[in-house]
Amino acid sequence: MKINLFDALTRAFGETAVMVAISLGFAIVLGGILGLVLFATSNPLFIKNRAVNEAVGIIINVTRSIPFLILLVLLIPLSKLVVQTTIGPAAVVVPLSVASIAFFARLAEISFSEVNKGVLEAAVASGAKKLYIIVHILIPEALPQLIKNITVTAVSLIGYSAMAGTVGGGGVGDLAIRYGYQRYQTDVMLICVAFLIVLVQILQFAGDFAAKKLNRK
């Protein structure tokens, strides 16, 4: 039993790490792109386009208004389609990614809109191409803020991943519910909580450090 528990714990920790890492990867790339689209289509210096801006905005808002627990269930058919299974960490990566893409898209949009407009105007006035400005000015200028928001996204993803455990998603949340709650093994519960606390602390520290290092203001 004791050895089994140790195995179960390490497996759960690994599953949580993988779930969070994969979803965070999707959130950064796809959420970042959506955030960029939201920003660029609202700014006359880039490609102001109300229709695209509102369409993307509505999709993100709809996704964000669905409570994550419901999104988990709602996206079961999508998980089945994409990863051929409806249980385990692979299956919950789908709803986790969808939720965190929408979450990070808004935060990324805010990070981009906090970039000094004058700096962007100066770049446009220099005759640089828009895509070139986005890659070489907008993203580097927004980077410290983007990193802070990636940290926020990662922390809430850890919370979501624990919730995903309750519907058979695996990971630390699953372990805490099955052993800690249903089997009254308080020690397992505490270990799970401690693991989550340490993970969040490490992420927050690393994020703050990187953001500070990159901020040249």
Add this chain to the structure above:
Amino acid sequence: MIEFINVDVSFTNSGKEFSAVKNASLKIEKGEIFGIVGSSGAGKSTLLRTINLLQPVTNGDVLVNGESIIGFKGEKLRNLRRNTGMIFQHFNLADSKTVYQNIAFVLKAAGKSKVETDKRVKELLELVNLTDKADSYPSRLSGGQKQRVAIARALANNAEILLCDEATSALDLETTASILTLLKELNQRLGITIVIITHELDVVKSICSRVAVMNSGEIVETGGVYDIFTKSENEFTKQLISHTLKFDLPDEVLANIKGTVVKITYHGDNANNPILSYAANTCGVGFNILLGKIEYINKVPLGILYVNIFGEAESIKSALQYLASHTESTEVIYDENKSF
């Protein structure tokens, strides 16, 4: 070089149309330093931004080198912008980039190779005297240094036109002077056409050759700087100038005045002649100068004196006649014997 033909710019803000520039026509010659002045909200910035199409024109036309630019798009527009440098009140350097990288950005964006970029950045840093700051981030620089970097960036692609949007308004007097000197030097060395918008007439006075005055979207007057400062008949211009030159006698002084007080304005050549001492000697009157100021505009003096004249009534009369014929204007603003 740059010509505005009946330019209108209007914005629609929550259903309401607001016209920022109204029917502006203006011609700026190649190689000149042209000033556009006016109080804030006069539409100066908007008009300036039509030259590189940061601001689209609602009606009218803008010509650069004889070609209408208002329909420019894509590569043609980017070429226009590379040929038109711009500097700003708040410098607008990228904080995430070093001085070197800020300048290199516009060169690489224009498709220059790494070798070409490196050579040009070094040249430019030398031009603005910041070679030792190449690897510093903007947050480590003073305002004047930041504006120098911005100037180097604006000129990187060999611009023929430099647009200055309140470029010295965030700087102290000394730094303003050094930036203006640099601009004048660049104008003379490179033959670059400079358009300056500012609310500070001091800037115009020290480096511009011609100036346009804007008030609520309209160009109310255009002319040589000296003429505008000395001969303007326009109420708005006169007001703007009197704010800058502070040529008015304080009320406290006026309240305690005795005798005859005249306001003497003299321009150009007669500013160099000893008019007062001559009048004192020949007419037998005494002078007490209450307020005096001589401004030099493009090295031509413009002087204003408020003088209290003492003496016999007859002597004063002849002194006034002498002054009137030897100055631009002599105006009696107070006379003890007459009430005003």
